[in-house]
Amino acid sequence: MNLTDHRIPAEAFDALADGGGGGGAVRRLRAAQYSKHLLLIRGVLDVARELGHTSWARTRRAYDLLATLQTSHPEAVGRVLHHPSVGAWARHAVRSRRSPEQLAALAAAAAIHARTTCEVDVPVIAGRAMLPSLGQVAFPSGVTMATVHCWPEGAEVSAGDLVVEIRDDAPGWQRLRALSAESGGRRLNVLIDDLDPHRLPGASDLHGRLTDAEAARWQRLLDESWQLLVSHHEPVAEEVSAGITVLTPLTAPSTGSTSASSRDAYGCIALSDPPDPRTLAETLTHEAQHAKLSALLDIVPLTEPDDGSRYYAPWREDPRPAGGLLQGAYAYLGVTDFWRRQRRHETGEDEIRASAEFARWRAAARQVTRTLLSSGRLTEHGVTFVDRMGSRLDSWADEPVPAAAAALADGAAERHRARWRARHGNLN
Incomplete structure (x- = not known):
């Protein structure tokens, strides 16, 4: 499978350090993540061979099918290998040296997208055969292997006497729902991934399958949020449309809302049910910043290895290492800019609250950039990057x-600082 060398030009690096970068920089980062996934998938194959895994032959056939489809149907393979959970699964498989047979599910999903004719044996884990970027098939207890049958007109999955068609509303098939929004000639297309077990590594608050009514509500909120972003935050809209492909639902906390992302699942934003379009727009801004920085860090190290030092973060209740502090500062650089623009479009109490958000995060992010610059935990490129942020x-x-x-x-x-001091002592 073909790999590409990836570099970040100085002008793109500077633009990213300013908090932006634009669609061009994000597409560079996304391409690098694709190569990262290719390397991880090759690593899965190598691990299976080294261990003499019982599924080695099937894993090799799946890898060869992916390589063939990459030549004949690159867009189909790209739709699968760009899917965020693929990177998370592949990294887990390489590190744990387990479950290489799931590579067959990637090959099957690519074959379905390509509408090619083939058969692929895929694993059934806990009664589910997950096809990344598409959905999952449910099987009775005891089934451990199924066969995906693909042809130009469609596909089905079988195990014994059970046959499940891969089409909307077919019994036994659950698809990943697609959401889309368009405003001002700019379009956003995302999937709701509420099925894949690797959709957000390490998360303990993953929401189960959304109901149709809940998914419809997310679509309505996305329509309004996207209009707000395109109208008032066009640079953010450009970056989100270029880099974000999946939304993963989280269980809502007892108060407020929550969101997250993972360096291993680039392109996925996990979030609880958004209360309103403006909150969703801020969340997309916040998590898109994390996605950009995480992808950049795979190309350019900005912090030194963790030496155990911990620091105060004005947006967290726990002390943070330099790497985590940088992630937060970069996210809140974007959030500050969001409220800087948004407050101009609010009136009355909403304008006061928006200006308060701008003022608070402007001061907090600047405080943290100073902490980072004095920490001694930044690389040479990291100093340049954080200095531009400041x-x-x-x-x-x-x-x-x-x-x-x-x-x-x-x-x-001040309330946050007081809570932190009470719990952790003096600020760093």
């Missing part, structure tokens, strides 16, 4: 906010 935040320092908004921001920041 300069960007400094450029907004003189933008006034209403006194009521400043008071809200200062009060929230």
Whole structure:
């Protein structure tokens, strides 16, 4: 399977450090993640061979099928290998040296997208045969292997006497639902992945399958949120449409909402049920920042290896290592810019709250960039990157906010510092 050398030009690096980068930089990062997935998949094959795994022959056939389809149907293979859970599964398989047979499910999914004619044996795990980027088939207890039959007109999965068609609303088939939104000539296409066991590594708050009504609500919120982003935050909309392909539902916390992303599942944003379009727009902004930085870190190291040092983060309740601190600062650089723009489109109490968000995160992110620059835990490129982040935040320092908004921001920041001191002692 073909690999490409990836580099980040200086101008793209600088634009990313400023908090942006645009669609061009994001597409570079996305291409690098594709190569990362290819390397991991090759690693899965190598592990299976080294261990003399019982599924070695089947794993080799699956790899060869993927390689053939990459030549004849590159877009079909790309739809599967770009899927965020593929990277998470492949990394887990290489590190744990287990479950290489799932590679067959990737090959089957690519063959279905390509509408080619073939048969692929795939594993059934806990009663489910998961086909990344497509969906899953449910089987009775005791079934451990199924066969995917593909042809130009469609596909089906069989095990013994049970045959399940891969088509919408077919009994036994659950598809990943597709959401889309369009505004101002810009379009966003994402899948809701509420099925794949590798959709967010390490998460303990994954939501189960959304009902049709819940999925319809997410579509309505996405329509309104996308209109807001395109109208008022066009640079963010460009980056989100270029880099984000999957939304994964999380169980809502007792208060507020939550979101997350994983360096191993590039392109996936996990989030609880959004309360409103503006919150969803902020979440997309926040997590897209994490996605950009995580992908950049696979190309350019910005922090030194963790030496155990921990620091205060104004958005967390726990001390953070330098790498985690950088992730937070970069996310809140984007969040600050979001509220900087959004407050101009709000009125009354909403304008005060938006200005308070801008003021609080402007100060918090700048504080953390100073901490990072004095920590001694940044690489040479990391110093350059964080220094540009600080300069960007400094450029907004003189933008006034209403006194009521400043008071809200200062009060929230001080309460957080007080809680942190009570739990952890003096701030670093």
